[in-house]
Amino acid sequence: MLNGRDPRIDFFRGLALIFIFWDHVPHNPLGQITLRNIGFSDAAEVFVFLAGYAAVLAYGKILQRDGYWIASLKILRRAWVLYVVHIFLLAMLMGIVFFANSHVETRDLVEEMGLTHFVTHPQQALTDELLLRFKPNLMDPLPLYIVLLAGLPxxxxxxxxxxxxxxxxxTTIYLLAPWMGWNLRAIADGVWYFNPVTWQLLFILGGAAALYSRQARPVDTRPLRRQPMFVAATLYVLMAGVLTLSWRWPQIHDALMPSVISDLIYPISKTDLSPLRLLHFLTLAYVTAKLLPGRDWTENWLAQHTCRMGRFSLEVFCLGVVLAPLADMINAMAGDALAMQLLTAVAGAALMGLLAMWLEFNKRLDQSLKAGVHAG
Structure with a gap:
């Protein structure tokens, strides 16, 4: 039977949301400490994997309790809510980007954000928006989640x-998709930046991990250094980290990387979720789970705030999307001063945390009012 909410899932969802926000602000110094700088994968993999984990836990419990049709109805209703949110968020994002572009003279933020299609073909862009084919920068994760969730029933x-x-x-579909050219249509390059046909594997693996975590199994009590799988996973994570860091110095990378290996591993596609990216995320998740067993570490003040952001991931994600171009505008107007870049990065994350606090306060208030009504 599926039950319980794991605070570790909420914590890493919240952390992924912070990293996504920082990664979306150009020249943000705190963007240098996010996952994309220490390996092949980044916060997008965390977001999709944990989305699958949480969805299977939540709706699997409903299916077991209320049956298939009720669970399917609730899944599709949630997917519809996400779709409506996507439409309104895109409209809000366009308004903010156009406003920011009028205040930044040195760059064309409209072009950088992928909104040129709306300027040149507004009527077609509105149709493409409704069909999830028009996805400016920052918006890609939400349409992917909509499609994956809609397919969950x-x-x-x-x-x-x-x-x-x-x-x-x-896995079979994932392996065939790049070879067969399976993807959904979009404007610009013609396909979705996050190919749902390949990224579905990560969503499914998240759900499988949720089911596996609920099964009773023996615990390996050996020291971590004597567990071959942990050692192998750690070595891969370290190797990926070193290789990723070497990309900052192309001459050193080219000198150390044999052409045979380079031809074999590059390009590491994010669109099709390259096997190297997938393997990096899975090994990183495994190593993290081994190094952070139990839930006690989620009880400190900072972790609790991060967990709260993860519990309200949709609302916090949306706020991060609209804050990113505003932070970029403020940084550009300040001449990209380091102090301002740090301030906007920290302030943005703090605002995301405050939104989560406000949402939790309202949720508890509603619950207490309902309890009072029932008691009366």
Missing amino acids: LVLPLMLRNTWAVVAVS
């Missing part, structure tokens, strides 16, 4: 019965 019952069969089919 097709696989959730099968996952609860035979998880590994679903994982096997998902």
Whole structure:
């Protein structure tokens, strides 16, 4: 039976949201400490994996309790809410970017944000927006989540019965997609930046991890250095970190990287979720889970605030999307001064945390009012 909410999932969802915000602000110094700088994967993989983890936990419990049709109805209702949020968020983002562009003379923020299609073909852009084909920069994760969640009713019952069969089919589709050219249409380069046909595997693996975590299994009590899988995963994470850091110095990278290996591993595609990216995220998640067992470490003040952001991930993500161009505008108007860049990065993350606090306060207030009504 599926039950309980794991605060570690909320923590890493919240951390991923902070990293996504920092990564979306150009020249942000705090963007140098996010996941994309220490390996092949980044916060997008964390977001999608944990979305699958949380979705299977939540809706799997509903399916077991209320049946398939109720669970499917709630999944599709949530997907519809996300779709409506996407439409309104895109409209708000365009307004903010046009406003910011009027205050920044040295750059064309409209072009940088991928909004040229709306300026040149506004009527077609509105149609493409409704069909999820018009996705400016910063907006890609939400349409991906909408599509993945909308497809969950097709696989959730099968996952609860035979998880590994679903994982096997998902993996087969993932491997065939780049070779067969499977992707959804979009404007600009013609395909989705996050290919749902490949990224679905990470969503499915998140759901499989949720089901696996609820199973009783023996605990490996050996020291970590004597666990071969942990050692191998750690070595891969370290190797990926060193290689990623070497990209900052192309001459050193080219001198140390044999052309045979370079031709084999590059390009490391984010669109199709390259196997190297997927493997890096999975090994990083495994190493992190081994190094941070239990839940006690989530009880400190900072972790609790991060967990709260993860519990309200949709609202916090949306705020991060609209804050990023505003932070970029303020930084540009200040001449990209380091102090201002740090201030906007920290202030933005703080505002995201305050929004989560406000949402939790309102949720608790509603619950107390309902309890009072029932008591009366």
